[in-house]
Amino acid sequence: MKNLLAVVSIVALLAGCASTPVEEPKAAVEDRTPTTTTTIPPRQSVPTVTPTQPRADQVPNVLKDPNNILSKRSIYYDYDKYDVKEDYKALLQAHARYLTQNRNAKMLIQGNCDERGSREYNIALGQKRADGVKKLLLLMGAQENQLESVSLGEEKPRCTENTEACYAQNRRGDMLYGGEY
Amino acid sequence: MRYFLASIGLVLALIAATAQAQLSIEITGGGANQIPIGVLRFVGEEALSQRISDIVEADLQRSGRFRMLFAGNVEPLPAEVAQVNFGDWKNRNADALVIGSVVRLADGRFEARFRLLDVPKQTQIGGVAFTLTAQQVRATGHRIADFIYEKLTGDRGVFSTRIAYVVKQGTRFELQIADADGVGAQTALASREPVMSPAWSPDGTRLAYVSFENKKPVVYVHSLVSGQRQVVANFKGSNSAPAWSADGKQLAVVLSKDGGSQIYLIGADGSNPRRLTNSGSIDTEPFFSPDGQLIYFTSDRGGSPQIYRMSVSGGEIARVSFDGSYNVSPRVSNDGKSLIYIAREGGRFQLKSLDLASKQSQVLTDGQHDESPSFAPNGKMILYATQVGNRGSLAAVSSDGSVKQRLSVQAADVREPAWGPYIGN
Numbered sequence: 001m002k003n004l005l006a007v008v009s010i011v012a013l014l015a016g017c018a019s020t021p022v023e024e025p026k027a028a029v030e031d032r033t034p035t036t037t038t039t040i041p042p043r044q045s046v047p048t049v050t051p052t053q054p055r056a057d058q059v060p061n062v063l064k065d066p067n068n069i070l071s072k073r074s075i076y077y078d079y080d081k082y083d084v085k086e087d088y089k090a091l092l093q094a095h096a097r098y099l100t101q102n103r104n105a106k107m108l109i110q111g112n113c114d115e116r117g118s119r120e121y122n123i124a125l126g127q128k129r130a131d132g133v134k135k136l137l138l139l140m141g142a143q144e145n146q147l148e149s150v151s152l153g154e155e156k157p158r159c160t161e162n163t164e165a166c167y168a169q170n171r172r173g174d175m176l177y178g179g180e181y
Numbered sequence: 182m183r184y185f186l187a188s189i190g191l192v193l194a195l196i197a198a199t200a201q202a203q204l205s206i207e208i209t210g211g212g213a214n215q216i217p218i219g220v221l222r223f224v225g226e227e228a229l230s231q232r233i234s235d236i237v238e239a240d241l242q243r244s245g246r247f248r249m250l251f252a253g254n255v256e257p258l259p260a261e262v263a264q265v266n267f268g269d270w271k272n273r274n275a276d277a278l279v280i281g282s283v284v285r286l287a288d289g290r291f292e293a294r295f296r297l298l299d300v301p302k303q304t305q306i307g308g309v310a311f312t313l314t315a316q317q318v319r320a321t322g323h324r325i326a327d328f329i330y331e332k333l334t335g336d337r338g339v340f341s342t343r344i345a346y347v348v349k350q351g352t353r354f355e356l357q358i359a360d361a362d363g364v365g366a367q368t369a370l371a372s373r374e375p376v377m378s379p380a381w382s383p384d385g386t387r388l389a390y391v392s393f394e395n396k397k398p399v400v401y402v403h404s405l406v407s408g409q410r411q412v413v414a415n416f417k418g419s420n421s422a423p424a425w426s427a428d429g430k431q432l433a434v435v436l437s438k439d440g441g442s443q444i445y446l447i448g449a450d451g452s453n454p455r456r457l458t459n460s461g462s463i464d465t466e467p468f469f470s471p472d473g474q475l476i477y478f479t480s481d482r483g484g485s486p487q488i489y490r491m492s493v494s495g496g497e498i499a500r501v502s503f504d505g506s507y508n509v510s511p512r513v514s515n516d517g518k519s520l521i522y523i524a525r526e527g528g529r530f531q532l533k534s535l536d537l538a539s540k541q542s543q544v545l546t547d548g549q550h551d552e553s554p555s556f557a558p559n560g561k562m563i564l565y566a567t568q569v570g571n572r573g574s575l576a577a578v579s580s581d582g583s584v585k586q587r588l589s590v591q592a593a594d595v596r597e598p599a600w601g602p603y604i605g606n
Contacts, residue, residue, distance in 0.1 A: 046367040047408030124442035124463040150397035155375035181396040
């Protein structure tokens, strides 16, 4: 049986060779040694850049004292909301008063979002939150040159679970004083 | 070792050329109408550090457009067309066959040549000879795969392109560049603060991105060749969403310096910012059309985030997306015909594509949290970010939705992918 198969396959092979002529490629297509070869430009290595850490400055104790309302820096928001809730008005009043009494003090307001949705769209949503805080502080007496409102979008979450409790923690505005950023 | 695609779900673990955490690519869905092809070992390729034919075969297989035929038992190995047993390959129902050879040159380099053959017609479709150093085996394999892909599909291959993405491991963020097959990852930026929105310059030498190293979003343009980088936008407030114009001289960016989030044009060196949008709403995620005439963007001026387009001077604004209440992240293919975007439906964020002529849309992915899509330069594959468990991962899907791949880095969160342009663009 094996020999028969071997014979059959040899015949098939020969039949293949004999009955289907191999078309010679047309001229100018390389079948013989080409006169030119292609060289690929050498790969360049990508240098690594490491940004330097900003220097941490001294922040006045009153801003860090856990017994002082000024050590509280965060405001939380409901889903898809940017307005500052009533609960936080007193906190903002305290910070506005500090800024009014310390005209050299500077504040960075960072708006944050939960992780749902496009990262860039969330930068814009976080910006709305930060802008809202800034607007209120200005109304309460702070000056434009003391405040900068920016967004961290969903990029610096406090927690990363896909739970409503975690999302609520991340829908947040933070106030940082000069030396902390 | 020959790869034999016996089932979908074959894992290709790729050896990284550097000590970086490697990006591994797994095929999780095969394509439709695959071209059956055999890739034979190249005569003499054992002289190389890796078999070129393995790289060619892996590339073609990963594209999902080919069905790789088992080619491990061909004896003797043909180096020339005359030595090929076409009948045998016809019996295996091959459409095409790849043969080749490698020789070592006197100066220590190698010469690799291959031929792509049409099996039914028993003719040579084409072939190229390469001179390469020992370090260029993979690059040569990718070029060969590009040639074969283009000859057989009519589309340009992307096997020689690179991808950028962000890896987060603990508190460390790295902007990495790797070959399109995940091999050879190198770190362009290593930071303690987040990095997002990488965007390749049209000539592939620079990346624009948003870095939070200053505790706020700032747009940088970073040369991958020299490592030099420049702040392009650090105005008061937030600076984000960089998108390159087709000539690489300008960027569209989103700035909050004048209130809200609005789209501006700015020189790639940070000069001459000009405001384009003027709404009291959120306008973000600008993306230039390939002919440079239009900018697509996301806006909630209609009450919910939708996709719009405007002329590059900021006029003639038209809405582009109409289904559903959340459509964001528009990107246009290089042929100008397709728009991909992320749509939220029933709480899930999924990738969709829209034919700009017929207005027909198609859902391409079925994830929960898909985002940041990026077209390959040939428009045939889309790279995007997804989540597997609680970890960020990348994935790729073909433009018709049939081929699926997952790309992951072990023990790390990967996000924000960007597919680079053709080499030598």
